[in-house]
Amino acid sequence: MATQHSRSAARIMMAPAVILLLGWMLIPLTMTLVFSFKRYLPLRGGDLGWIGFDNYVRFVSSSAFWPSVQTTLIIVGGVLVITIVFGILLSILLDQPMWGQGVVRILVIAPFFVMPTVSALVWKNMFMDPVNGLFAHLWKAFGAQPIEWLSDASLFSIILIVSWQWLPFATLILLTAIQSLDSEQLEAAEMDGAPPLSRFAYITLPHLSRAITIVLLIQTIFLLAIFAEIFVTTSGAFGTRTLTYLIYQRVLESQNVGLGSAGGVYAIILANIVAIFLMRIVGKNLDT
Amino acid sequence: MARAVTTRRKTINTVAAWAIGLLIFFPILWTILTSFKTEAQAINDPPLFLFFDWTLENYAVVQERSDYMRFLWNSVIIAGGSTILGLIIAVPAAWSMAFVPSKRTKDILMWMLSTKMLPAVGVLYPIYLLFIELGLLDTRIGLTIVLMLINLPIIVWMLYTYFKEIPGEILEAARMDGATLKEEILYILTPMAIPGIASTLLLNVILAWNEAFWTLNLTAAKAAPLTAFIASYSSPEGLFYAKLSAASTMAIAPILILGWFSQKQLVRGLTFGAVK
Amino acid sequence: MGQITLNQITKSFGDVQVIPPLDLRIDDGEFVVFVGPSGCGKSTLLRLIAGLEDITSGVIDIDGKDATEVPPAKRGLAMVFQSYALYPHMSVRKNIAFPLRMAGLDKAEQDKKVNAAAKVLNLTDYLERRPGQLSGGQRQRVAIGRAIVREPSAFLFDEPLSNLDAALRVNMRLEISELHQTLKTTMIYVTHDQVEAMTMADKIVVLQAGVIEQVGSPLELYHTPRNRFVAGFIGSPKMNFMMGAFSAEYDAATIGIRPEHISVSHTEGKWSGKVGVSEHLGSDTFLYVDVDGLDDPVTVRSTGEVAFRHGDTVHLTPDADKIHRFDNQGLRIA
Structure with missing residues (x-):
């Protein structure tokens, strides 16, 4: 269908998007790379020259680095486990025949549309506040001592908030995948004598495996970058400083751009490792 | 074929699903309820659910004290502007990739996707610096451009998957029927693509509206949208639950409504067409 | 026009x-x-x-x-x-x-x-x-x-x-x-x-x-x-093709004979074989006959009334005028 003429027209139509994204990617990336090899303190002398890999070494050997990696892993891992396990259960439940399915779906999806600053603040103040929060009331009602959620159980609290935001995403995608399962497959398995649990394990779960992988990868990329939730709740205190937040502090709070940029390069490498797996799956899908 | 289910089974499903649905929705419901309370009622012990003196006072106070409308307007401009700008750039690109594919089309799509995966914090300072140099810091136009760029890959991808679903034979039929390229785009392609473009627009407005890394870091006072406005409540003075709730309700209400309309397209948009 | x-x-x-x-x-x-x-x-x-x-x-x-x-x-x-x-x-x-x-x-x-x-x-x-x-x-x-x-x-x-x-x-x-x-x-x-x-x-x-x-x-x-x-390609069911001794007799690399141009008999005929599957369509009956010396079964169209059963030995006779002859390039020999 394509003629020579339409091909060159197509190239021109594609150019703006490609050029813009190329600039958006290359310019800042190059700058970050350049800064990462420099001693660069904008408020204390500015550009103080090349220092090789010093920033990379210093970033990794600082006392804050390994705890931040650990925090990142705990938050990302915790949220992934919670959202995927509950997402599967919830999507199976929502797939069952019931009254008012549409409304329930809407209720479940709603948290995804709440802006991160709002959800963090609402949870922080109205639920997790040790004096006036709903949890405090609940604990007191049972005669227990209210918990100082964001300082004593800070990681758990952040995981709870972020999971609440991302559970709808996992549920929605898994529900879509479940609904594409041919019910005849399940009926065939039933005729073959498979009880419900085996049907789930041998038919439903394998059918969902691709969707689960996609949820896993996409969430990982977004979760590695969570910022607002920490910014408005603990500001990185009480052991909630993730890698992203640590880099943010180095760059904008302590204005050590060289060091922060080296951290940024680490973050980019980390994200790329995850991205490669995601792109493989998406790319395969493109061929069909 | 769906099988008939006993009423008992259906009742159990219904009760369980509604219970969990309400539990998940509860924080939003509680925020909305609290926004209609007085500050004293908002922290009443035990908590008040429905039986309190409903008031609209908080909404008035929030607008008066913090000029809510300005933040709202910034959000509208930035989210709407970045989306429209993105569509203008993405529609021709997606069109040519879907209908005049070349050997490199797939690579270009994958590369676009990869730019979306760059962690923002990795390029925070360069962007910050460029914004200062170009005088874009704390301007709506600057933020509009950044949000357009970070969502451009998603827009291109969504449109591409929608365009791909328009059968090539239909366009050929139009050509056989004597339609020129212009007429083909005007009478056939556009009407068929409008649902796809509309849901792309909707999802992108939602994503841009809720974006909270660049909006927090690249604005101060002038161009701050609602995300930044709400963040300013993180250091409270005195009684503020009801006002926080009113501000939050206003910030999320428009997008909650849009989101409910676009829930079906959401999956496609967020998984780059990998789950349909 | x-x-x-x-x-x-x-x-x-x-x-x-x-x-x-x-x-x-x-x-x-x-x-x-x-x-x-x-x-x-x-x-x-x-x-x-x-x-x-x-x-x-x-x-x-x-x-x-x-x-x-x-x-x-x-x-x-x-x-x-x-x-x-x-x-x-x-x-x-x-x-x-x-x-x-x-x-x-x-x-x-x-x-x-x-x-x-x-x-x-x-x-x-x-x-x-x-x-x-x-x-x-x-x-x-x-x-x-x-x-x-x-x-x-x-x-x-x-x-x-x-x-x-x-x-x-x-x-x-x-x-x-x-x-x-x-x-x-x-x-x-x-x-x-x-x-x-x-x-x-x-x-x-x-x-x-x-x-x-x-x-x-x-x-x-x-x-x-x-x-x-x-x-x-043309004709249904497909034409039967035979090579080797079967075609040599007609001075051709391959001969082809359509199912409707073969007559079938219990008693006598040119080739003999056993009935494999028979399909009864009412108006016609299609017999798939395993002929001795041929790898593929020969398809034969017969009337709807005939009664041949699986395993029966039958004798086939082609209508000599309707045999198509092909050379070793697959081209028709006039």
Whole structure:
């Protein structure tokens, strides 16, 4: 269908998007790379020259680095486990025949549309506040001592908030995948004598495996970058400083751009490792 | 074929699903309820659910004290502007990739996707610096451009998957029927693509509206949208639950409504067409 | 008018030549069927005529004028697509009227022609519906309607019946044939189904790998296939082929004999074998006989009444006049 003429027209139509994204990617990336090899303190002398890999070494050997990696892993891992396990259960439940399915779906999806600053603040103040929060009331009602959620159980609290935001995403995608399962497959398995649990394990779960992988990868990329939730709740205190937040502090709070940029390069490498797996799956899908 | 289910089974499903649905929705419901309370009622012990003196006072106070409308307007401009700008750039690109594919089309799509995966914090300072140099810091136009760029890959991808679903034979039929390229785009392609473009627009407005890394870091006072406005409540003075709730309700209400309309397209948009 | 001549046309996709130099002449008013196995280039050939693909070299003449560089819409041809390609956002009326609207006809004229076409195709009651609300056969008729309102000099059909179920396919086949009788316009029809080709065509073009194997009337192809490929492709059930001692007797590398040209007997005949499967269709019975000395079973058509059972020993005798002889290149020996 394509003629020579339409091909060159197509190239021109594609150019703006490609050029813009190329600039958006290359310019800042190059700058970050350049800064990462420099001693660069904008408020204390500015550009103080090349220092090789010093920033990379210093970033990794600082006392804050390994705890931040650990925090990142705990938050990302915790949220992934919670959202995927509950997402599967919830999507199976929502797939069952019931009254008012549409409304329930809407209720479940709603948290995804709440802006991160709002959800963090609402949870922080109205639920997790040790004096006036709903949890405090609940604990007191049972005669227990209210918990100082964001300082004593800070990681758990952040995981709870972020999971609440991302559970709808996992549920929605898994529900879509479940609904594409041919019910005849399940009926065939039933005729073959498979009880419900085996049907789930041998038919439903394998059918969902691709969707689960996609949820896993996409969430990982977004979760590695969570910022607002920490910014408005603990500001990185009480052991909630993730890698992203640590880099943010180095760059904008302590204005050590060289060091922060080296951290940024680490973050980019980390994200790329995850991205490669995601792109493989998406790319395969493109061929069909 | 769906099988008939006993009423008992259906009742159990219904009760369980509604219970969990309400539990998940509860924080939003509680925020909305609290926004209609007085500050004293908002922290009443035990908590008040429905039986309190409903008031609209908080909404008035929030607008008066913090000029809510300005933040709202910034959000509208930035989210709407970045989306429209993105569509203008993405529609021709997606069109040519879907209908005049070349050997490199797939690579270009994958590369676009990869730019979306760059962690923002990795390029925070360069962007910050460029914004200062170009005088874009704390301007709506600057933020509009950044949000357009970070969502451009998603827009291109969504449109591409929608365009791909328009059968090539239909366009050929139009050509056989004597339609020129212009007429083909005007009478056939556009009407068929409008649902796809509309849901792309909707999802992108939602994503841009809720974006909270660049909006927090690249604005101060002038161009701050609602995300930044709400963040300013993180250091409270005195009684503020009801006002926080009113501000939050206003910030999320428009997008909650849009989101409910676009829930079906959401999956496609967020998984780059990998789950349909 | 609707006379189309292809002169030494070729088509390549990249380095792959899918149509080697090809000549073909289609006369005004003819019903021509392109038939061949999938991937033989028949659809590509149709799209070259339509102008939807650029030809790599050669010349296409339509009604005596060089149409090689003429865009699809200006060639005066109408096409019915395999997927029907109806515009989903338009009503049936608007779908059928679309080519007229593109041609700039006024509203009254459009309505007149649409109504006339709808009447011919039994679509009058459905004019305000959308394609999504129609059955497969109705959609097919809308696609045909969109083609006939243009009063083209030739119709192009790209496997138009392949998405319909068997019963409907027979109906539509008849309707298209009737349409041809009424309009007397040139029709070019692509199919992989040799039954459609045999029943509808004035002229069949058998294609394989982009090459025309034979052109001729259905009966010509049936009686005097030019080579083994055409012999095997035309006719149902397929022609039986025999080699070795069986063909040596007739001075040929291969001989072919159609199932309907073999008589079968319990007692005596030229070849003997055992009955494998027998299919009773009521009017006919098809026997699949394992003949001693042959790898493939021989298909035999017999009357509906005969009673042969699995395992019976039978004797077969070919009708000597109806044996087709082929040389070692697969070409017919006259």
